Amino acid sequence: MEKLYVNEIRSNGEASTIGLFYSRSEAETIVAQLLRVEEKSDCRYEIVEATRHVLSVKDSQRSQTAEKQ
Amino acid sequence: MRGITPRREQGMADPVLASMVRARGLENARHYLAATPKIQAYRDSWVKLAPFRDGPINPTRIAISDPAAMTKRIKEKAMELGADMIGVCRLQPHMIDLGAEVPHEFVIVACVAEDYEKVVQGANAVEEEAMRVYAKCTEIATNLAAYVRELGYPAVAHHNGASEVQAIPIFYQVGFGELGRHGSLINEKYGASFRPGFVTTDLLLVEDQPREFGVQEFCMNCNVCQLNCPGDAIPQDHVMTHGIKRWLIDLEKCYPYSRLRDEYCHLCVDVCPYNVKSHPETYKAFMKERKQVGYKTPKSW
Numbered sequence: 001m002e003k004l005y006v007n008e009i010r011s012n013g014e015a016s017t018i019g020l021f022y023s024r025s026e027a028e029t030i031v032a033q034l035l036r037v038e039e040k041s042d043c044r045y046e047i048v049e050a051t052r053h054v055l056s057v058k059d060s061q062r063s064q065t066a067e068k069q
Numbered sequence: 070m071r072g073i074t075p076r077r078e079q080g081m082a083d084p085v086l087a088s089m090v091r092a093r094g095l096e097n098a099r100h101y102l103a104a105t106p107k108i109q110a111y112r113d114s115w116v117k118l119a120p121f122r123d124g125p126i127n128p129t130r131i132a133i134s135d136p137a138a139m140t141k142r143i144k145e146k147a148m149e150l151g152a153d154m155i156g157v158c159r160l161q162p163h164m165i166d167l168g169a170e171v172p173h174e175f176v177i178v179a180c181v182a183e184d185y186e187k188v189v190q191g192a193n194a195v196e197e198e199a200m201r202v203y204a205k206c207t208e209i210a211t212n213l214a215a216y217v218r219e220l221g222y223p224a225v226a227h228h229n230g231a232s233e234v235q236a237i238p239i240f241y242q243v244g245f246g247e248l249g250r251h252g253s254l255i256n257e258k259y260g261a262s263f264r265p266g267f268v269t270t271d272l273l274l275v276e277d278q279p280r281e282f283g284v285q286e287f288c289m290n291c292n293v294c295q296l297n298c299p300g301d302a303i304p305q306d307h308v309m310t311h312g313i314k315r316w317l318i319d320l321e322k323c324y325p326y327s328r329l330r331d332e333y334c335h336l337c338v339d340v341c342p343y344n345v346k347s348h349p350e351t352y353k354a355f356m357k358e359r360k361q362v363g364y365k366t367p368k369s370w
Contacts, residue, residue, distance in 0.1 A: 001085070001088070001321050003319070003321070005308065014311075015309075016309060016310045016311050017308035017309065017310050017315065017317070018075065018310070019075060019077075019317065020317040020319070020320075022084065022085045022088075022320065022321065023084065023088075026084055030075050030167075033075070033167050033168060034073070034075075034167070036168075037071070037073050037162075037167075038071075039073060039162055040073060
């Protein structure tokens with residue numbers, strides 16, 4: 001499955017992660033809903049790949065072990 | 070007030086779960102919906118109470134000259150109804166589901182602690198306990214909302230059967246604790262072993278304040294939930310949301326253990342070292358069993 005973060009960037013540059021989503025259409029639906037919120041009219045949104053962040057310690061240890069072998 | 074926080078849909082309305090069920094051909098298999106008669110009765114109880122979350126308001130409104138005294142009265146009432154923790158805060162848009170409208174100024178949260186002793190009895194006992202507590206919270210929220218309406222103020226209950234509010238930001242704001250690595254809020258006394266019910270209202274109350282006691286720093290170094298998760302669903306890295314560290318659970322890894330089988334998975338919460346304070350002997354016994362089968366226990370053991 002695709003893994004995507006939706007990040008919110010405020011006009012003052014402050015960035016926050018809204019959540020982790022599993023398809024571009026799901027992420028785009030959330031962004032479309034957020035864009036309709038009046039309080040967030042000065043925010044912009046980015047959808048970014050999340051693969052690197054969701055790798056666990058065990059995943060990375062396993063891949064290192066596999067590389068050594 | 071209109072909400073701004075996306076809510077992940079539950080059950081087959083959740084696109085992640087729906088696509089995993091379809092991909093595995095599990096449409097007709099027993100999975101998370103499987104329930105013992107007792108669990109089903111608890112689930113039915115909050116569905117039955119959902120129509121009573123709102124109701125007629127007493128036209129004779131009592132005057133509030135002392136909001137602190139009224140807050141005390143509400144908290145005492147919630148305790149009398151069976152709550153273990155009560156908090157109050159002003160409702161904010163991030164505490165409400167995206168697009169939902171909640172026309173109230175305040176939110177009252179009433180929590181009931183789960184019996185942590187169930188962890189040594191296995192997954193089904195833990196699930197039964199969780200559902201029992203959810204049902205109790207539903208009852209408390211429904212009765213507390215009716216009590217506030219009887220005082221002459223609008224009040225709506227929010228619980229498993231029907232809700233437009235988000236638990237974690239409310240828990241944080243009323244000072245119940247801080248967000249932990251496992252994605253649940255950690256309370257100093259109960260760990261993450263508690264469940265909530267909510268009442269939104271216009272009754273004038275005095276707000277509680279957020280309280281931090283080092284959970285986020287602790288979770289940076291303690292990986293016990295991460296290393297005990299059977300699905301490797303708890304990440305090492307965190308993201309930030311408005312200054313709060315969040316470790317976003319990978320649902321694709323979590324669901325095979327928590328949704329796609331008929332046994333409950335509550336391990337991330339059950340192994341959390343914050344349980345040791347309230348249940349030292351049970352926690353140690355539980356973790357000793359897990360250590361014997363190769364799982365990680367807290368560093369000092």
